Amino acid sequence: MIPEVMIVGVYHLGDTSDLINVERKNDIDLELEAKEVVDALSRFNPTKLAVEADREVQSKLNESYRKYLLNDPTPMKNEIETIGFPLAKESGISEVSCIDWRGDDNEIATIGDIFQYAKEYEPERYKKIMTTYMEPMQREAEEWSKLPILEGYKRVNEAETVKKMHQFYMEFAMIGKEKDYYAMDWLTWWYKRNLILYTNVRRLISTPQDRVLLLIGGGHVHLIKQFLEESGVCTVVDANKYLN
Template sequence: MKKSKPTVLVLGSFHMSEHKELLSEKRQAEIEEVVAKVIEFRPTKIAVEMTAEKNDLLNQQYREFKLGRFSIELNEIDQIGFQSASILGHDKLYAVDWMGKSRMGYGEVEQWLKENQPELHKEIYEGIFLPELTSNKSVLEYYRELNDPVWLAKVHKMYLNMARIGDFSNYIGMNWLSWWYERNLIIFSNLTRLMNSDSDRILFIVGCSHSAIITKFLEESEMCEIADPLGYLS
């Protein structure tokens, strides 16, 4: 008999703060549509992309929101996380992110690659694109694109191949990539700390660039079952 395990749904998101038009009545209704789809997963816990040391602040804001004393801000934590948790009657959310500091920024590594290994740059970034939220696309449709496993696999492949940037004496790509893997491993470890029962159903709302790597860590750990986000966004 197969042993029961906790279930995790990794919902890849975008940074809503970059889209002021989401405050319109039409877009707010579309966000409510996404929330309605997401809560069909019936999560028992909701984790978000906020650093763990801000967990108290996160939940102070959530408590104020439930009392009607905090206007949700234009970010995916408030718009999706707070609203979902409130509808489900959750007492709190969980901040599981970590930031630290990389030796080089992502932009610096990419610029070095362009200048020093143009052929590798072309190979790594070939076919890579970021879906856009256009006026004729609903927020739900956008979330479907951001959680498409084919696109997410391409993004994961791009990050992995950044390890090839540099040479035998100068591992340029690792100046950023080691921080990226450390961050996502810490997020993974924090998610596992929420798995206290086989009946736990954890919704993790995170930037879509994290989706594939964190899902792989969860799968390979064999600690939980993985829910397909598209199964709920359809």
């Protein structure tokens, strides 16, 4: 037997600094539609749940999870509370694992700074990035907002969507001229973050029977899947086997 990891790419249900935002649903629709996702994912029978939250908030988040288990929940702010907590409870998981790292992102040019640079100094590349990636992805996100969460998450995890999200970063790397690799510090941070996410997921694997479910923003799926598959230590399960 070999451990299994299922990477579930999501669009965030709460506040986010992501480039692409999906309009938040009202609380009643959110609760009903989240239950559909929980019912679908619980069929994976996860033994551990990993979420996109900084490791520094592990104790605080699990305090909220314990309150949830005692029917004393805090307000549902995002997919961790809305989907992760019910899924962990349904699966008999005692603790939710925070695996994210943001590190020194305040010491480098922001993604907004890099877009502004491209707009001013490389207008053709900026136009290409916007028309090929950003604008279509935002239109897609607007479609997701009209769908039940389950249907939207199916779209996020489609192979073509995952590929397109990653191709954006590959084009983003080209901003800069000659010896000026303007986007490279940010992309180095981005790859480091995903390598740390991968490492923290691997650290959750302790037995051949482990079935780790990771809830993560869709833009991370390509790299974490690549790193896990290349490690050879686990089987990576397609989320849409369960979301469909």
